[in-house]
Amino acid sequence: MIEAGLRRYEEINDEIKATLSKRNKCTVKDVNGQRYIGCALDEGKTIEIYGTPGNDMACYLNGGKIVVYGNCQDAVGNTMNGGEIVVHGHSGDAMGYGMRDGQIYIRDNVACRGGIHMKEFREMRPVLVIGQNAGSFLGEYMAGGTIVLLGLDIKHGEKLFGTHCASGMHGGKIFVRGTFPKENLSHNIKVEKLNAEDEKELKSYVKKYCKYFDADFEEIMAKPFKKLVPATSRPYANLYTPN
Amino acid sequence: MLKEGQVRIPSGCAIAAIIDRKGNKINGSEIIKSIALMHDRSNGLGGGFAAYGIYPEHKEDYAIHVFYDNADAKKQCEDFLFKHFNIDVAERIPTRKVQSIENGPDIWRYFGRANRVRMKNARLDELEYVAQCVTNVNNSIDGAYIFSSGKNMGCFKAVGYPEDVGEFYMLDQYDAYLWTAHGRFPTNTPGWWGGSHPFNILDWSIVHNGEISSYDTNRRYIEQFGYICTMQTDTEVITYLFDHLLRHHKLPMEVAADVLTAPEWDEIDRMDADKKEYFTNLRAIYSGALVNGPFSVILGSNKGLLAINDRLKLRSLTAATKGDRAYFASEESAIRIICPDPDKVWSVSGAEPVFIPLEIEEEEVDD
Numbered sequence: 362m363i364e365a366g367l368r369r370y371e372e373i374n375d376e377i378k379a380t381l382s383k384r385n386k387c388t389v390k391d392v393n394g395q396r397y398i399g400c401a402l403d404e405g406k407t408i409e410i411y412g413t414p415g416n417d418m419a420c421y422l423n424g425g426k427i428v429v430y431g432n433c434q435d436a437v438g439n440t441m442n443g444g445e446i447v448v449h450g451h452s453g454d455a456m457g458y459g460m461r462d463g464q465i466y467i468r469d470n471v472a473c474r475g476g477i478h479m480k481e482f483r484e485m486r487p488v489l490v491i492g493q494n495a496g497s498f499l500g501e502y503m504a505g506g507t508i509v510l511l512g513l514d515i516k517h518g519e520k521l522f523g524t525h526c527a528s529g530m531h532g533g534k535i536f537v538r539g540t541f542p543k544e545n546l547s548h549n550i551k552v553e554k555l556n557a558e559d560e561k562e563l564k565s566y567v568k569k570y571c572k573y574f575d576a577d578f579e580e581i582m583a584k585p586f587k588k589l590v591p592a593t594s595r596p597y598a599n600l601y602t603p604n
Numbered sequence: 605m606l607k608e609g610q611v612r613i614p615s616g617c618a619i620a621a622i623i624d625r626k627g628n629k630i631n632g633s634e635i636i637k638s639i640a641l642m643h644d645r646s647n648g649l650g651g652g653f654a655a656y657g658i659y660p661e662h663k664e665d666y667a668i669h670v671f672y673d674n675a676d677a678k679k680q681c682e683d684f685l686f687k688h689f690n691i692d693v694a695e696r697i698p699t700r701k702v703q704s705i706e707n708g709p710d711i712w713r714y715f716g717r718a719n720r721v722r723m724k725n726a727r728l729d730e731l732e733y734v735a736q737c738v739t740n741v742n743n744s745i746d747g748a749y750i751f752s753s754g755k756n757m758g759c760f761k762a763v764g765y766p767e768d769v770g771e772f773y774m775l776d777q778y779d780a781y782l783w784t785a786h787g788r789f790p791t792n793t794p795g796w797w798g799g800s801h802p803f804n805i806l807d808w809s810i811v812h813n814g815e816i817s818s819y820d821t822n823r824r825y826i827e828q829f830g831y832i833c834t835m836q837t838d839t840e841v842i843t844y845l846f847d848h849l850l851r852h853h854k855l856p857m858e859v860a861a862d863v864l865t866a867p868e869w870d871e872i873d874r875m876d877a878d879k880k881e882y883f884t885n886l887r888a889i890y891s892g893a894l895v896n897g898p899f900s901v902i903l904g905s906n907k908g909l910l911a912i913n914d915r916l917k918l919r920s921l922t923a924a925t926k927g928d929r930a931y932f933a934s935e936e937s938a939i940r941i942i943c944p945d946p947d948k949v950w951s952v953s954g955a956e957p958v959f960i961p962l963e964i965e966e967e968e969v970d971d
Contacts, residue, residue: 367641367941394641394937413937432949434935435920453936453951454920472951473917496953497917523953524871544874 363389370395370415381406394434399427402444416453419446422463435472438465441487447573454496460487460506464566467491468574473523474498479533481505490566492574497523497545500589504532509566511581512538520545527589529596535589536563538581546589549596553588617813618642618766618787619801619921620933621902622942623909627964628928629657632775634942635783638931640767641938642787645813648704649795650788651769652761654802654809654904655780659756662693662715666734669697669752669759670741671709671797677747678710684745688737691716697760702772705764709749709797713758731851735805742834749798749835754807757906761786761800769800781962784904786811793837803835803843807906810846812839813934814899814919825892845893846903861912861957863890864901868915900952902932908961917954924949930960 363380365373373395380387385406389398392412399408399418402425410418410429419427420439432450436458443463451469457476462485473496476489487506492513499522500508512521521541528547536555546552555563563586571578620638622630635653659667668685672678685691693715723733738750752759757780760773766787770776786801792815793799802809816822816838823833823841829852831844842864849860863886866872872883887894898918903910911932913921922936924946931939936949952958 370644392937393941394935396644413940415935415937432936434922434937451951453922454917472920473953496951 363387365389365392365395365412367393368395370397374398374400377408381408392431399425402427404444419444422446424463432469438463441465443485449574451493457487457489460489461485462487464488464569465490466570466573469493470495471499472496474501476500476503476506476508478502478504479506479508481533488566490570492570492576494519495522495526498525498528499523500527500530500533500535501525503527503530503535503591506533507562507566508533508535509563509570510535510537510541511567511570512541513576513581526550527591530589530591531594531596532591534559536586537589538586539584541587547596549592550589551592553590555586555588559588616645616919616934617789618645618934618938619785619811619813619900619902620938621782621784621811621904621909621911621931623782623930623960623962625908625928625930625960625963627657627781627962629779629781630783630929632770632778632780632783635785636767636770636775638933638938638942639770639785639787640765641941642933642935643765643767645789645934646765646787647789648765649763649790650761650786650800651764651766652759652786652788652800652802652811653766653770653773653775654752654757654759654782654784654804654811655775655778656757656782656807656904656906657780658758658778659715663756665692665715665717666753666755667758668714668716668738668750670712670714671749671751672712673709673747675710677745678712680745681741681748681750684737684741685714685716688719688722688733689714689716690719698774698777699772700774702764702768704768705762705772708762713752731806735847736830738805739830739832739834743832751798752804752809754804754809754906757807757809757904759802759804759809761797761802763795763797763800782904782909784809784811784902784909786813790837791815796836798835799837801839802904803837803840805843805847806851808843808846808850809904810839810843810901811904812842812899812901813921814901814914815897816841816895816899817897818895819897821892822895842895842901845895849890849893857907857910857959857961858957859886861910861959862886863893864895865912865915865955865957866890866894867955900934906962908959910960911952911958913952913954913956915955921952922949923952923958932958 388409390411394415396415401421404424406425422441422444424444433452435453440459446465470493490509819838900919900921924931
């Protein structure tokens, strides 16, 4: 076990690497904003974090697993390649920025720009599951992958997502549960029903969410979901020129 | 020397603030601990603090903090100050030797009241008189910079990392009901003492992470009203905008915040009639005061603490509350290090100002 305290992030990350060269799991306690924890972590390795990890946690994650008992800051899973991040708390801005594969499960909410520019290619299909709600610019410039927004325990007066949702989205899909603020949705987005394949996919993610955070699967699935998808693959084709 | 691309500086400015709504005092070591946690966000070219309620023994006096580049600047500035104010105390601001902070100016402070006769002759109200005196010194005396001019408050800033600046000014010797702090990573402008944050005029102080792309629009607007931007950086203009809107136009704090962060027109189009009229009026009347570009900004004042974000939310800002206290910081960890178990913690979203008012007026504290 590593005690982070107020030590420099370079030192902590070196110790994590040294530990993981000998075994597959490493626990870090009392984390206070140290950056880049779990950067490019490989498959088969797990890091457990207690406290508040710093920016760019699990950036370029390469198949490893990270479990956080606490809240995360900005740019969690930045450009991650694969693996899994489970956060028992909330997350800051730009979560899953440019994510290419793997899955992120957030128990509570995500601040602005969750899933910005997520993308997919053949078998690489990133997934972002959010328990509560999301701030503005959710799925901005999204090019692929799946975002699931469960809307659990939303406080009175709060919305499922903030303004400019899916602005510039041109690929992938967002599953939303229950009522959502249509006025916050960008023009280029279509609202659809889930097909059989979507249902199957969604259920697998919700099951995992329930397992990680001890939530009730039946209760979550009892409320209907909708699917948000881009109406066009070139939403800004005429932004600067009329034709 | 390493070239760009061979070295990475993971920086982006840091801001932090604490307020006790009931006016209870908080030691300077707390805000230093908070801003120090975000060390990597700044690069050693600027740090500073604003503290409210620190001069109770001089609370009726303006506390004027000045940087002097040379003895001649000091003489000229003192001639001016002694003429325009009744100064009771003139002293060097106490500092501690800190290895990383060097080549600084001579730093003085003055406690005094506006000279009544001159003020009446100038036909100005007191605050306008003081503000114009500050502008006058900063614009016309080469090598003298008044960087703090409020009552019962003060700014402390330097070139260095913020935690070193706090040590340099011995802020653990000060207790305030409201603190703001800044760690600087200067981008477009030089890292010099006057250009460090906070920026201040009268009781208003600003710390800012980001960059004002509407700077010249805002500067042209504000200079129509007698302000002159002299500190070679964009943030200064935000301070004057708030002073103008809150003091000259007497706008409520929330309305002034809406002027600076008014929504885009297509968002306004979708609003209900009342809100639409309100924002349309603000954008029409105060088009020159709309601030654009990525920013998170904290305004310190004797009325409370205001935090705003640009409407596209391009800089991070976290808020938390615990009992009578409210906290803001660029990173959540910087709040948790001084408040491990907040009642509520959330990310401040774009164009949704958060104002934490001070619930006790300073005058009432006396009774």
